[in-house]
Amino acid sequence: MLIINCPYCGARPEVEFRHAGEAHVARPAGTESLTDEEVVDRLYFRSNPKGMTVERWRHVHGCGRFFNAVRDTVSDFFVTTYKTGEPKPDLEALKAGAAK
Amino acid sequence: MSFRKAAGGRIDRNKPISFSFDGKTYQGYAGDTLASALLANGVHLVGRSFKYHRPRGILTAGIDEPNALVGVGKDDAHYTPNLRAPVIELYDGLKAESQNRWPSLGFDIGAVNDLLLSRFIPAGFYYKTFMWPKSFWTKVYEPKIRAAAGLGRAPETPDAARYTQVYQTTDILVVGAGPAGLSAALSASRSGKRVMLVDEQAEMGGSLLHNLTEVIEGKSASEWVADALTELKANPKVTLLPRATAFGYYPHNFIGINERLTDHLANPPANLPRERQWQVRAGEVVIAIGSLERPLVFPDNDRPGVMMAEAARAYVNRWGVLPGRRAVIATAHDSAYRVALDLKAAGIQIATIADLRGDVSGELVSAAEAAGIRVQRGAVITGTRGRKRITQAHVARIQPNGTAAAPEAIACDLLLMCGGWTPSVHLFSQSRGKLTFDEALQAYVPGQSVEKERSAGACRGLFDLGAILEDGWKAGADAAAAVGGVVAPFRVIDVKGSVKESGGYLGALPHGRNVNTVKAFVDFQNDSTAKDIKLAVREGMRSIEHVKRYTTTGMATDQGKTSNMNALGIVADTLKTPVPAVGLTTFRPPYSPITFGAFAGLARGDLFDPLRKTPSHDWATRAGAAFEPVGQWMRAWYFARPGEDMHAAVNREVKAVRSSVGMFDASTLGKIEVVGPDAAAFMNLLYTNAWTKLGVGKCRYGVMLREDGFVMDDGVVGRLAEDRFHVTTTTGGAPRVLHHMEDYRQTEFPHLDVWLTSTTEQWAVVAVQGPKARDVVRKLVGDFDLSKEAFPPMSVAETAIACVPGRLFSVSFTGEIGYELNVPADYGAALWEAVFEAGREFGITPYGTETMHVARAEKGYIIVGQETDGTATPDDVGLGWAVGKTKPDFVGKRALARPAMSAPDRKQMVGLFTEDPKVVIEEGAQIVLDPNQPVPMKMVGHVTSSYWSPTVGRSIAIAMLRGGRARIGETVYIPMPEGTIAAKVVEPAFYDKEGERLNG
Structure with missing residues (x-):
């Protein structure tokens, strides 16, 4: 069972958390002018990379807060977590750091 | 116990024990295992093999x-x-029985598999045989072949034992209490850190418990x-x-440990569980799980x-x-x-040592020869005799071209084999560490670690006792240092008598x-032979x-502990590639089989x-209600x-609601309080609805969409x-x-000052429905004015209900x-009874979920999850009116605007009247336009709700039908x-x- 570092509560076991999909995907707001293709892309297409991926998680059995995380899909391990609203980390830099 | 020293x-020896095997009573001693006690009684034949039913x-x-798998239990x-x-x-009183034999262990009909049918059970048998005809799968292959080949029988009564689970953290976990593990635990424990030492055996010490030769620090x-x-x-x-078996190594040093507390006791205390599953999170792990001896693969081994x-x-x-x-x-x-020398010292005659190696020499070989033991160099076993017990071994010289010469038959009642030692890398591999192949050892050993762990001793390829003890000591000290402990100084551990x-x-x-x-077995438990692997x-x-x-091979319950490396060797040899x-x-958990009970x-x-009961549960039970599970809820x-049968009861309940008044426990409705400026x-x-203009004290039916525009939930909202x-x-x-609301509140609309509270458990809800409902309420x-002018449909008020502050x-x-x-949940049962009393004069009728369903279907009210399946838009289910067309934004608005979301051939909600009014269609049934078309037919819809309607006096159904609204009348x-x-x-x-x- 993984240990996940909630940016608000600290390190807690995986069972306290719930996955909430890919991070940094903007919702197709009704106020935006988007083509149907752009809407479909935002709704249905996800990057699914091998390696570093950015995800949303919720500390559902804890503080209840949503946050973002970088996880390595090869090792399954979390690389870092950060609060909602904070910028997406530089994945290339994280990769370089992980390779060291 | 004629074979006891x-x-x-x-x-x-002061505690003799009586036990039975296959109905026969034997004697053993406290400290025996079933195997040692059977051997002490001269019993070697204990089981039949999986496929060929060979005596084992x-x-x-x-x-x-x-091989020696048995069933144990008093009942x-x-x-x-297994x-x-x-x-x-x-x-005392242990009752064991052999498995996979009929009618008896000594005479087993299934052995025909070995003598006559084995050429029909080649490698890949399952894949080659279980192919056609399809009906044979379930009718012949599964039942017949499974019955003939197999392990023990599964018990049919519920397990009477109790199992518990415990969570624990520790600074250092040492797995295995052999020489390396004990040494590691000693150095780790001297650091002042918390140490757990687990071992699968009753007695800790591992191989040291049968080592009479070596002397450690003078002891x-x-x-x-x-x-x-x-x-x-x-x-x-x-x-x-x-x-306690450390059976699984999970991410971030989370180790599953299965502790067996009572299986060794004749009369276990009632307060003890049979097993305790430890889920341990360790700062550092020392793996010291030793090595396993490999068999030799020769015919009839x-x-x-x-x-x-x-x-x-x-x-x-x-x-x-x-x-x-x-x-x-x-x-x-x-x-x-060393085995030969110890056995000879115990009085066992050593007929010969047949060593595969042609040029073997060294201290131990010399010692054996000096003791008068015949050593045959460059010799191999080419076969054995003796069906239920070995009587002969055939020993042949290996010729310079690698083949075996004519063998010599040597009488014996014991044939011992040693193909070398395989480090146990199971836990390391489960931790996702990388294994490396050690050419000198011809074995896989731990390489790069992923977790905070280290292997010590034989499980990483060390076989000299002094080196193992020192390696363990260092591993324990290093682990302690890694968690900030005081490091014990390195210790040279003096061992005498090592070779x-x-x-x-x-x-x-x-x-x-x-x-x-010939059959030369590689995997004894699954009856796989060298020939199978070559094939x-x-x-x-x-x-x-x-x-x-x-x-x-390697897929039996022992997961190939004795077979994997030999199988690799055969494949490598056949392919002429390096191992x-x-x-x-x-390697996957569990290391060894674990009971389901422990999990x-x-x-x-x-x-x-969890079973969730409504406030009226006890009342309904007394009233003889039938219940149905709805998620975790148990509802009347x-x-x-x-x-009355169900049909009669529902007809009566529906009629009461239509003609007089009924009452229904609606407490299971989810409730969320949305509060803030x-x-x-x-x-x-x-x-989807517009809420700004909804007046205080008014309600509105709300429809919630997912971002993709499909209906997610619905419900009445009161302001x-x-x-x-x-x-x-x-x-x-x-x-x-x-969860959905919180997601948007926190991540998409954080600028809104609003907070959300689940109040499902806070409110008990009794629905009162029918023409006389107002009179009852x-x-x-x-004094609350219930008149339809003061409190029309779709109103809400905070007022006392049955003298309790309610909504x-x-x-x-x-x-x-x-x-x-709605009243606070603790008053729910009292409210239910108060409503029932108030309604008594009107003949109030309690009704259950079935009547609720029938009544709402008669009205064409949808149930989300019954009419909708995650692909229905509001318009598809006739709720287009609830979508606020002028609102600039809402969740799902943009997706709803896609052309596909309003295509005319979407499945739309319609009603169905069967031609024969008495026929009630099955829910989920598929709809076609032309019943005479060839199969597979083109399906154009499905039935979502279907009931007998007592009000209409005929069957009714709701369906989702392609372009359905245009088909009304067809x-x-x-x-x-x-x-x-x-x-x-x-x-x-x-x-x-x-x-x-x-x-009204």
Whole structure:
């Protein structure tokens, strides 16, 4: 069972958390002018990379807060977590750091 | 116990024990295992093999045992099949039985598989045979072949034992209490850190417990173990867990440990669980799980009396048992010479040592020869004799070209084999560490770590006792340092009597016999032979993962502990590639079989899943209600009176609601309080409806979409104040809806000042529905003006209900005048009784979920999850009116604007009237337009709700039909096994379409 570092509560076991999909995907707001293709892309297409991926998680059995995380899909391990609203980390830099 | 030594061993000769095997009573001693006690009684034949039903004996002295599987238990409720005899601790009255034989172990009909049918059971048998005809799969292959080939029988009564689970953290976890593990625990514990030491055996010490040769720091091995354990036990920061198997290594040093507490006791105390599953999170892990001896692969290497060499040494030294009188030893490794010397000292005649190696020499070989033991160099076993017990071993010289010469038959009752030692890398591999192949050792050893762990001793390829002890010490100290402990100084551990040992062999041996008729077993438990593996390679398997699945080698309950490396050797040899090029199968938990009970723990029966009861549950039980589970809720389904079946009860309940008044426990409705200055703005974004203009004290039916535009939930929402909404959700949807709302509140609309609280558990809800509902409720609300002018449908008010502060809603899910009475949950049962009393004069009728469903279907009200399936838009289910067209934004708005979301051929909600009004269609049935078209027919819709309607006096159904609204008036068909049903498409509302009764 993984240990996940909630940016608000600290390190807690995986069972306290719930996955909430890919991070940094903007919702197709009704106020935006988007083509149907752009809407479909935002709704249905996800990057699914091998390696570093950015995800949303919720500390559902804890503080209840949503946050973002970088996880390595090869090792399954979390690389870092950060609060909602904070910028997406530089994945290339994280990769370089992980390779060291 | 004619095969028991007069003295010696770690058994307690003052405590004789009586036990039975296959109905026959035997004697053993406290400290015996079932295997050692059977061997002491001269019993070698203990089981029949999986496929060929060949007689099998006890091969090993530990958890790697593939043959000696037995069922143990006083009765069916305490029965466990497939236990390994070498690890079953003996207790008085133990009852064990052999498996996979009929009618008896000695005479087994299934043995025909071996003598006559084995050429029909080649490698890949399952894949080659179970192919056609398809019907044979379930009718012949599964039942017949499974019955003939197999392991023990599963008990049929519920397990009477209790299992518990415990969570624990520790600074350092040491797995294995052999020499490396004990040494690691000593150094780690001296650092002041918390240490857990776990070992699968009853007694800690591992191989030291049968080591009578070596002297550690001036003490015998057993004295050294005793002193180490004394020190560890005295340390309050050390936890010793014997009889505990670390079965799984999970991410971030999370280790699953199965502790067995009562299986060794004749009369276990009632307060003790049978097993305790430890889930341990460790700062650092030291893996010290030793190594396993490999068999040699020669023809008929599976007869009872064929045993691993070191196992025989353990039986002699640790349990004082003579596994035979005259032994032949076949080896490729020096360690078998030490076995020979110990056995000879115990009085066992060593007929010969047949060593594969042509030029073997060294201290141990010289010692064996000096003791008068015949040593044959460059010699191989080419066969054995003796069906239920070995009588002969055939020893042949290996000729310069690698083939076997004509053999010499040597009489024996014990054949010991040693193909070398395989480091146990199971836990390391489970931790996802990278294994590397050690060419010198011809074995896989731990390489790069992923977790905070280190391996020590034989499991990383060390075999010299002094080196193992020092390696363990260092590993324990390093682990302690890594968690910030005081580091114990390095310790040189002096060991006398050690001799450097080497050797080993992987793969099958030459035998010079007909390869088509001999069986040289690689995997004893799954009956896979060298021939099978070679055949798999010939048939195109290259990866060991494919060979494994094709031949089932390594796939038995022992997970190939004794077989994997020999299988690799055979594949490598056949392909003429180096062993590492063949690959290695993945090690997965559990290391050894674990009971299901340990994983279930206390989560059985009532504790399996929480059961949620409504406030009226006890009342309904007394009233004879039938219940149905709805998620975790147990809800009253219908209230049958004496003599009524469900149909009659529902008809009566529906009629009561339509003609008088009914009451229904609606407490399971999800409830969320949405509060804050921006509550209305938030509601506008989360629901399709417009909320800004909803007055305080008014309700509105709300529809919630996902971002993709499909209906997610619905419910009535009441506005209690400018900044406060009482939101209801579907019974099953409450957690999902709150999660969805929280998601948007936190991440998309964080600028809105609003907060959300789940109040599902806070409010008990009684729905009062029917023409007399107002008369009933009026009696409960004091001066509150219930008139339709003051409190029209879709109103909400905070007022006293049955003298309790409550929330009163005028809402209807039946189409009749209706109220939903909310009071704090603790008053729910009292409110239910108060409503029933108030309604008595009107003949109030309690009704259940079935009547609720029928009544709402008569009105064409949808149920989210029944009419919708995650692909329905609001318009598809006739809720287009609830979508706020002028709102700039709401969740799902943009997706709804996609052309596909309003395509005319989408499935739309319609009603169906069967041609025969008495026929009630099955829910889920598929709809076609032309019943005479060839199969597969083009399906154009499906039935979502279908009932007998007592109000309309005929069957009614709701369906989702392609372009359905344009088909009203047409006839469609529902093909069923009993015949095709014709039905007319109608409006999806069957009663009081204009809604006049609501305003009554």
